[in-house]
Amino acid sequence: MAGQLDAYNALDLERFLEHFVDDVPVLTFPGNEVMADRSGPAFRVKCQELFTANPGLHVKLVSRMVHGRIVVDQELVTGLSSGGVRSAVAMYEVGEEKIQRVWFVA
Numbered sequence: 001m002a003g004q005l006d007a008y009n010a011l012d013l014e015r016f017l018e019h020f021v022d023d024v025p026v027l028t029f030p031g032n033e034v035m036a037d038r039s040g041p042a043f044r045v046k047c048q049e050l051f052t053a054n055p056g057l058h059v060k061l062v063s064r065m066v067h068g069r070i071v072v073d074q075e076l077v078t079g080l081s082s083g084g085v086r087s088a089v090a091m092y093e094v095g096e097e098k099i100q101r102v103w104f105v106a
Contacts, residue, residue: 001071001094009058011051017044020099029091029103054081059088069094 007015026038038046051057056079065072071094077086089105 001092001099004099005059005061011055011057013044013048013051016047018098020102021095024099024102026102026104028106031106032103035104054079056081062087069100 001019004016004019007019020043023040024043025040026035026043027033028035057077058079060076060078062074062076064074071092073090073092075088075090077088080086091103091105092099093101
């Protein structure tokens with residue numbers, strides 16, 4: 001996961017996506033429902049839309065917990081075009097080389 005947040009903050013789509021498997025499932029937590037508009041190939045499209053619409057986008061890692069293959073990040077997202085600030089909790093299942101699965105806490 002090293003470099004994932006740096007790539008996000010640089011709005012470097014290709015470098016950011018290198019950290020995920022191509023068909024990454026993006027799920028809600030705790031329901032485990034697939035976020036259909038964000039999983040697999042749609043993940044690239046959603047990330048591109050997010051980066052394009054928010055040229056000042058920046059995420060600050062508030063805290064990180066690692067338990068085996070699971071990484072839980074508390075994040076503070078700023079630079080949204082709406083001017084808002086968003087607190088987020090993301091969980092990642094990390095494989096040998098890439099992120100295999102993502103959950104966002106609803």
